[in-house]
Amino acid sequence: MATVELTFSALPAHVRTARLLATAIARRTGVEESLLDEVRLAVGEACSRAVEAHRLHCPGEPIRIELCDDSGRFEVIVTDSAPSDELDRGPVLGTPSFEDLLGQGSGTLMSGFGIAVIAGLADDVEVYPSQKGMRIRMSWPAAAGGLSPV
Numbered sequence: 001m002a003t004v005e006l007t008f009s010a011l012p013a014h015v016r017t018a019r020l021l022a023t024a025i026a027r028r029t030g031v032e033e034s035l036l037d038e039v040r041l042a043v044g045e046a047c048s049r050a051v052e053a054h055r056l057h058c059p060g061e062p063i064r065i066e067l068c069d070d071s072g073r074f075e076v077i078v079t080d081s082a083p084s085d086e087l088d089r090g091p092v093l094g095t096p097s098f099e100d101l102l103g104q105g106s107g108t109l110m111s112g113f114g115i116a117v118i119a120g121l122a123d124d125v126e127v128y129p130s131q132k133g134m135r136i137r138m139s140w141p142a143a144a145g146g147l148s149p150v
Contacts, residue, residue, distance in 0.1 A: 003068040010054035010063060018065055019044040022076055025067045029074045030143020035123075039074070039140060042121035046078040046136045049114040053082035053134070073124075074142040081133040 004025055008014040022043040023036055031039060043065070050063045061081040068075050115136070119125045122138035 003066055006065045006067075007062040008065075010051045010059050010061070012048070012051055014063075015044055015047045015051060018047045022065075022067055026074050026140065026142070029069045031074045031140050035140050038121040039076070042118045042138055043076055043078070045114050045117050045121070046076070046138070049136075050078055050080035050082070050134070053080050057082040069142055072142055073139045075137065075139040077135060077137045079133060079135045083131050084129045084134060 004021070006018065006021060008018065019040045023040045026036055026039045027033075047063065047065065054061060054063060058081055063081075064077075064079040066075075066077040066079075115125075115127055118136060118138060123140045124138065126137040128135040128137070
């Protein structure tokens with residue numbers, strides 16, 4: 001399993017960099033061309049949500065993104081450090097219902113809509129909200145063998 005990690009400050013301009021990096025690595029990992037727009041949009045939505053949360057609650061803390069190939073899947077994990085109004089209820093597995101999504105995140109309706117968009121774009125989604133931040137894991141099918149060495 002190969003992993004690329006990126007941390008960036010809570011600036012909207014860095015969301016574009018995260019989207020471009022995710023799309024390039026997804027392509028190299030073997031994600032079908034027809035899914036690359038979905039990868040780009042889902043990663044952009046997750047990173048935008050994290051930037052918004054950090055700008056409100058902890059602007060000096062970095063946002064973390066991990067991109068990896070694992071058992072024929074391209075996986076992206078976006079982790080923020082913004083405190084949530086919700087208690088840690090564990091992961092929301094699979095494609096959560098709209099009502100589940102609206103109850104997640106920093107307590108705002110827009111956060112729920114962003115996660116709903118991600119759930120519609122990614123093949124598999126897990127959302128881990130807690131008082132210490134939120135972790136969004138999303139994945140898509142990729143070619144067997146994963147990332148090749150540079």
